[in-house]
Amino acid sequence: MxxxxxxxxxxxxxxxxxxxxxxxxxxxxxxxxxxxxxxxxxxxxxxxxxxxxxxxxxxxxxxxxxxxxxxxxxxxxxxxxxxxxxxxxxxxxxxxxxxxxxxxxxxxxxxxxxxxxxxxxxxxxxxxxxxxxxxxxxxxxxxxxxxxxxxxxxxxxxxxxxxxxxxxxxxxxxxxxxxxxxxxxxxxxxxxxxxxxxxxxxxxxxxxxxxxxxxxxxxxxxxxxxxxxxxxxxxxxxxxxxxxxxxxxxxxxxxxxxxVAYGGAQNRKSxxxxxxxxxxxxxxSQEPSHFEAQGDDYLDELIDEDRRRSRNRRITWLVGSIVVVLAIAAGLLLGYQWTQSRYFVGQTNGHVAIYQGVQQTIGPITLSHVFEDTGISVDTLPAYMQSQVQNTISADTIDAARATVQSISDTVPSG
Known part of the structure; x- marks a missing residue:
C-alpha cells in the first residue's frame, strides 16, 4: 500500500x-x-x-x-x-x-x-x-x-x-x-x-x-x-x-x-x-513600531545571536575548506598511485631501462623513475630498435615491460 x-x-x-x-x-x-x-x-x-x-x-x-x-x-x-x-x-x-x-x-x-x-x-x-x-x-x-x-x-x-x-x-x-x-x-x-x-x-x-x-x-x-x-x-x-x-x-x-506587485510607500523607512x-x-497592537535597544538584555541577546551565527559561518567555511582540501589531496594521491601502476621501456645512461610511472611531469614533479637498468647497451641495438627505445615503449605491467626487454635483447647481433 x-x-x-x-x-x-x-x-x-x-x-x-x-x-x-x-x-x-x-x-x-x-x-x-x-x-x-x-x-x-x-x-x-x-x-x-x-x-x-x-x-x-x-x-x-x-x-x-x-x-x-x-x-x-x-x-x-x-x-x-x-x-x-x-x-x-x-x-x-x-x-x-x-x-x-x-x-x-x-x-x-x-x-x-x-x-x-x-x-x-x-x-x-x-x-x-x-x-x-x-x-x-x-x-x-x-x-x-x-x-x-x-x-x-x-x-x-x-x-x-x-x-x-x-x-x-x-x-x-x-x-x-x-x-x-x-x-x-x-x-x-x-x-x-x-x-x-x-x-x-x-x-x-x-x-x-x-x-x-x-x-x-x-x-x-x-x-x-x-x-x-x-x-x-x-x-x-x-x-x-x-x-x-x-x-x-x-x-x-x-x-x-x-x-506580485512591486511598489508601495516610496518613503517607507526600514x-x-x-x-x-x-x-x-x-x-x-501596542507593541513598538520600531526597534529599541534597551531593557530585557535585548542587546546582549542580539550580540550573542550575531556571534553564534558568525561562529557557525566560520565553522561551516572551515569544515568546507578542509573537505575540499582533503578531496583534492585524495584525488592527487589516487592519481599518483595510478601512474605508479604503469610502466614503459626507455633508456638511461646509454642502457635500456624499465621505468615505473608515466611520461608526464607536473611542474617540477616527474611522474616516472628508473625501476630497473637492464644493462643492455642501446648502441648495440639495430637502428630501428634504437629509435623505438628512444621514443619509449609502453607496458601495462612489469611483466609486460620485462617481456618487451627480452624482445629487445633478442635483436642484439651475436658475436
Missing part, C-alpha cells in the same frame, strides 16, 4: 490588517506557509516571491534526503531573489518572510523552517510542535530567563532573530527528516493562528474534524473569533494509506495567489537592525 496525502490550504487577512502578507501552498508533495513582513507591499512581495520559488521543487523524490537538499537549495535561491528585489526596489528595504515547508517522500517527510511560522504533527491524539520559533523571546525561554507563558505577553515577542530577506546571503535554516505514517496529520501555520488560539483548541479541531478543509476553516474561524489581529494562514496535510495513487489540485493562497525583523501584529 502506498501512502497518499489529502490536504487543504486557507489564508485570511484577519480583522485588523489592511492586506494579506501571508502565503500558503498545498501541492503534490510540497506544503508550505510564508508570513511576510516589511510594511505596505513589502510583506506581500517577500512571502509571494519566496513561496513562488519554492513551488518549483514540488514533485517526486527518490528519498527524503534528496527532498531536504532540494528544500535547502530552493530556500537559498529564494533568499537571493528577495535580496535582488530589494536592490531593484529600494523602497522594499527591510522586507522579509518566515518560511515553513514540508515535503512528503514515502514514509518520511523533509522539513525546512526559518522564522516563527510553525509545523505541528498530530499523532495518536497528541499535538507536537516540531519547529522552534526563531524569536527573541524563544531565546529567552531557551536560556531559562522567562517562561513560555511569559513569552506570550513579552513586549519583544514580535522580534524575529532569523528570516529570509536582504540581511544574510546564507540564511540559517533548520532542516530535518522525520518519519510519517498513516493517521498522521500535519499542520503548517503562520503565527496569526498560534498567537491567539492555544494548542488545546488546535488539537481539538484536529481531533473533531475528519476533513483537512473542515479543520482549516474551523481554525481560521477560531482566529477570527479571538480578534485575528494578524493574517492567518493554515495548511493541513493528512497521511493515509491507499492502493491507488493520490490525486490533487494544487492550492496557492494569500499573497502568492496574486501577481524597521530593522542587522539580523532582526520586527514582525508586526496589527495596527491595533
Amino acid at each position: 502506498a501512502l497518499v496525502t489529502e490536504s487543504a490550504a486557507v489564508s485570511h487577512v484577519g480583522r485588523v490588517r489592511a492586506n494579506n502578507q501571508d502565503s500558503g501552498y498545498a501541492g503534490q508533495s510540497l506544503f508550505a506557509v510564508a508570513d511576510g513582513m516589511g510594511g505596505h507591499a513589502g510583506g506581500d512581495v517577500a512571502s509571494a516571491l519566496a513561496l513562488n520559488k519554492l513551488l518549483e521543487i514540488d514533485g517526486e523524490y527518490s528519498s527524503a534526503v534528496d527532498a531536504e537538499f532540494a528544500l535547502q537549495e530552493a530556500i537559498v535561491s529564494a533568499n537571493a531573489i528577495l535580496a535582488e528585489a530589494v536592490y531593484e526596489h529600494p523602497e522594499l528595504t527591510g522586507m522579509g518572510t518566515t518560511l515553513s515547508a514540508l515535503v512528503r517522500v514515502g514514509h518520511s517527510v523533509a522539513l525546512a523552517h526559518i522564522g516563527d511560522s510553525r509545523i505541528y504533527r498530530f499523532r495518536d491524539g497528541k499535538l507536537s510542535q516540531i519547529t522552534t520559533d526563531h524569536t527573541f523571546v524563544q531565546r529567552l525561554v531557551d536560556n531559562g530567563r522567562i517562561t513560555a507563558e511569559e513569552a506570550k505577553v513579552h513586549p519583544r515577542r514580535s522580534v524575529l532573530m532569523r528570516v529570509l530577506g536582504d540581511v544574510d546571503s546564507t540564511p540559517d535554516v533548520d532542516l530535518q527528516v522525520m518519519d510519517t505514517r498513516p493517521g498522521d496529520r500535519w499542520l503548517l501555520c503562520s503565527d496569526g493562528l498560534t498567537g491567539v488560539v492555544d494548542n488545546d483548541d488546535i488539537a481539538k479541531a484536529l481531533t473533531d474534524n475528519p476533513a483537512p478543509q473542515a479543520v482549516a476553516d474551523l481554525l481560521v474561524k477560531q482566529s477570527l473569533d479571538h480578534g485575528a489581529p494578524d493574517n492567518v494562514t493554515i495548511v493541513v496535510v493528512d497521511i493515509s494509506e491507499s492502493f491507488t495513487g493520490s490525486t490533487y489540485i494544487p492550492q496557492t493562497v494569500g499573497a502568492a495567489s496574486r501577481p 524597521t530593522r537592525m542587522p539580523g532582526l525583523r520586527l514582525h508586526p501584529r496589527g495596527s491595533g
Whole structure:
C-alpha cells in the first residue's frame, strides 16, 4: 500500500490588517506557509516571491534526503531573489518572510523552517510542535530567563532573530527528516493562528474534524473569533494509506495567489537592525513600531545571536575548506598511485631501462623513475630498435615491460 496525502490550504487577512502578507501552498508533495513582513507591499512581495520559488521543487523524490537538499537549495535561491528585489526596489528595504515547508517522500517527510511560522504533527491524539520559533523571546525561554507563558505577553515577542530577506546571503535554516505514517496529520501555520488560539483548541479541531478543509476553516474561524489581529494562514496535510495513487489540485493562497506587485510607500523607512525583523501584529497592537535597544538584555541577546551565527559561518567555511582540501589531496594521491601502476621501456645512461610511472611531469614533479637498468647497451641495438627505445615503449605491467626487454635483447647481433 502506498501512502497518499489529502490536504487543504486557507489564508485570511484577519480583522485588523489592511492586506494579506501571508502565503500558503498545498501541492503534490510540497506544503508550505510564508508570513511576510516589511510594511505596505513589502510583506506581500517577500512571502509571494519566496513561496513562488519554492513551488518549483514540488514533485517526486527518490528519498527524503534528496527532498531536504532540494528544500535547502530552493530556500537559498529564494533568499537571493528577495535580496535582488530589494536592490531593484529600494523602497522594499527591510522586507522579509518566515518560511515553513514540508515535503512528503514515502514514509518520511523533509522539513525546512526559518522564522516563527510553525509545523505541528498530530499523532495518536497528541499535538507536537516540531519547529522552534526563531524569536527573541524563544531565546529567552531557551536560556531559562522567562517562561513560555511569559513569552506570550513579552513586549519583544514580535522580534524575529532569523528570516529570509536582504540581511544574510546564507540564511540559517533548520532542516530535518522525520518519519510519517498513516493517521498522521500535519499542520503548517503562520503565527496569526498560534498567537491567539492555544494548542488545546488546535488539537481539538484536529481531533473533531475528519476533513483537512473542515479543520482549516474551523481554525481560521477560531482566529477570527479571538480578534485575528494578524493574517492567518493554515495548511493541513493528512497521511493515509491507499492502493491507488493520490490525486490533487494544487492550492496557492494569500499573497502568492496574486501577481506580485512591486511598489508601495516610496518613503517607507526600514524597521530593522542587522539580523532582526520586527514582525508586526496589527495596527491595533501596542507593541513598538520600531526597534529599541534597551531593557530585557535585548542587546546582549542580539550580540550573542550575531556571534553564534558568525561562529557557525566560520565553522561551516572551515569544515568546507578542509573537505575540499582533503578531496583534492585524495584525488592527487589516487592519481599518483595510478601512474605508479604503469610502466614503459626507455633508456638511461646509454642502457635500456624499465621505468615505473608515466611520461608526464607536473611542474617540477616527474611522474616516472628508473625501476630497473637492464644493462643492455642501446648502441648495440639495430637502428630501428634504437629509435623505438628512444621514443619509449609502453607496458601495462612489469611483466609486460620485462617481456618487451627480452624482445629487445633478442635483436642484439651475436658475436
